[in-house]
Amino acid sequence: MTDLGVAVDGVPEIDLTDIEVLRDPFTAYGAARERSPMARIQIPGIGQVWVVTRHADAKAMLSDPRFEINADSFTPPPGIPAECLPYMRTMAEMNGPEHMRLRRLVAPAFSVRRAAEFRSRIERIVEILLDSLPSNGEAAGDGSVDLLRHFARPLPIEVICALVGIAEPDRPRWRDYGALVAAGVGQGFAEAVPGIINGAKAAIARRRDEIADDLLSDLIRAQAEDGDRLSDTELVTLVWHLVLAGQTPTNLIANSVRALLAHPDQLTALRADSALIPRAVEELIRWCGPTLLTIPRYAREDVELGGVLVAKGAPVTASVAAANRDPRAFAGTGAQPDQLDIRRTVTPPGHLGLGHGPHFCLGSAVARVETEVALAGLLRRFPDLALAALPEEVHHVPDPGTWRLASLPVTL
Template sequence: MVAVPELELSDPEVLRDPIAAYGDARERGPLVRLRTPGFGAIVAATRYEEAKALLVDPRFERSADSYLRPDVPEHCLKYMRTMQEMEGPEHLRLRRLVSPSFTARRAQEFRPRIACIVDRLLDELPAADPVDLLPHFARPLLMDVICELVGIPAEDRAAWRTYGAAIASGRPREFAEAIPDIMRDAEAAVGRREREPGADLLSELIGFQLSETELVTFVWHLVLAGQTPTNLVTNAVEALLRHPGQLAAVRAEPGLMPRAVEELTRWCGPQLLSVVRFAREEVEIGGMPVGKGEAVTAALAAANRDPRVFSDPLRLDVRRDEVAHLGYGHGPHFCLGAALARVQTEVALTALLSRFPDLTLVDAPRVPDPGTWRLASLVVSRTR
């Protein structure tokens, strides 16, 4: 068997453009061994077919070791093991209970409430021009949607915005310090809805045989996993502003937006790597070896630009209509909130582009992160 090539994730060139680095690795072979000081080695499937197969293969499993555990008070730990870490019957039970609340139909029913949040945030943008859309639009949009979803009162939402910013910061200390407050307020939200049910997700889930611990954990899951739409919205805005022909097409044909969001998720989706899994036994992927116990991941960014599957894959094409991308994963752990993320992104882009027909890009520096394709800021001008 051929040896697995290696890629050093701390290499400045990899940090500068991890999508290109993973793409180069894909053309060297179906697997690459990723190395990062302090984290050990992770084997990544770089090609679409191999990545897709890995995501459904029961020989690879998630565990608590798939996630970095911040140093938090003991009482918070019981809430931190989400469905993402579970496998088999335990995962299936919770997935079946909550999935009906996250269908495409339910996401569409929630669209008017998202639209109200989007319009309010656009109304509240600072008058000064240019403006940074990350702290003033994309990031509060995420947390306001989650608050609306689980019934957080309007007067408490400023605190939840602060929590969202801490989770998104990427700074371990800030992340860890926010967790006790998040768990405390999630406990309060669950207790409030147990006493006073409303027209929200928590009230619905309380009747679905979920324990109080499971309900609080689910709120934490939403806050943690919900960071994806923030980065998808900002990545998408930047991509469209850098590709005026694609932007013009979306403006001219509003009906293209759902297809455009799928293409933007494929082309500049924020998740570069899937959640780490561990091999239960010795396995071959694409004729290359993976040892028992080895950590593995799918290089989603490489798979989503695989020329074996996508025609002219490096080109952004809002009219593309090909096979499904892997931006939301695949298989049993396919992103539960994918439909909601799609609708949220569609509504945000449609409203932003409609409200500001002269929108132009001023600055969009990236965070050097080999796992998440995200911006440090998105500064735009609303006037020419």
């Protein structure tokens, strides 16, 4: 078990270079949570960062306007060409009216209703990908298939391209960009930025000539009706950011499949009752969702949080890994918070796996439906689906911010 350092003020300090923290962040952050509502970490490029460890405090911080996301919250890779920089300030680092203006323009396309209407298209995409699995080749010599590479990774880019309105001829380049983002390659992303920006411009130009029933067409119409609502630069930025941000379900789907295959009792229950799938997805987001730490916020003034004084300008993040297993929030909703329980009662306070507050995940409804459809398709089509390795041999990437697999070898 990881030994937590403790500063002279009694606040736990978590070493993000500790291999045990990277291997099992849930235990490390859980230990910190039970010792204190606040901890500290060091993040390269940012420095010392406060970490909120308990659910109630994390939820409060994420919705408190005194903590804001800004340009300092992100550490873009070096080497992005100067002409591309105007397109790099996304909605994610905006606050207040500026953030809400852009969010309101795109929110209808990501509503619960729209996600439900889009389910049949997601089902068709899932079926196509599942059809290709046995012959998708590159199965290992033992007959296993990497479900991350051949299913969980390509699915979200196909879904988001269809939802946003990226035309079929333009999708191959976005598949490449999506794979790059999903793999977490920082410098590779910087090198791809010019192509990404040009790809967004090309998608907009094509849609101006071929208006359809999709988000991009809606944004073009909104701009034509009132140019003050959306500038050309904002439109290009929205397109590339929405498409690439749509890769979130990649790691959620892969983590979910691995968790179910490593918990046969849960898998058996889900196979026996497919009506449990929506509840199971909520539990899987809580228990093994990809977000470990939220994007850092910065205090706009001195704020007392979790019993400590956070000075003006200090960065703060929430440990989703700790908050989502906080017994103060989840002890009465089913099994113990550290246990996976797909029958867990879905009641307030709810998990923070998709964020909270003004920057709550815009695509949360789509991500839920996408994961539901993916799991339902896999379980229906492959009754003998199993890990092609011991659970402890299916490794996660040593990433302190995101819980993601390096691969997911399975037998079909």
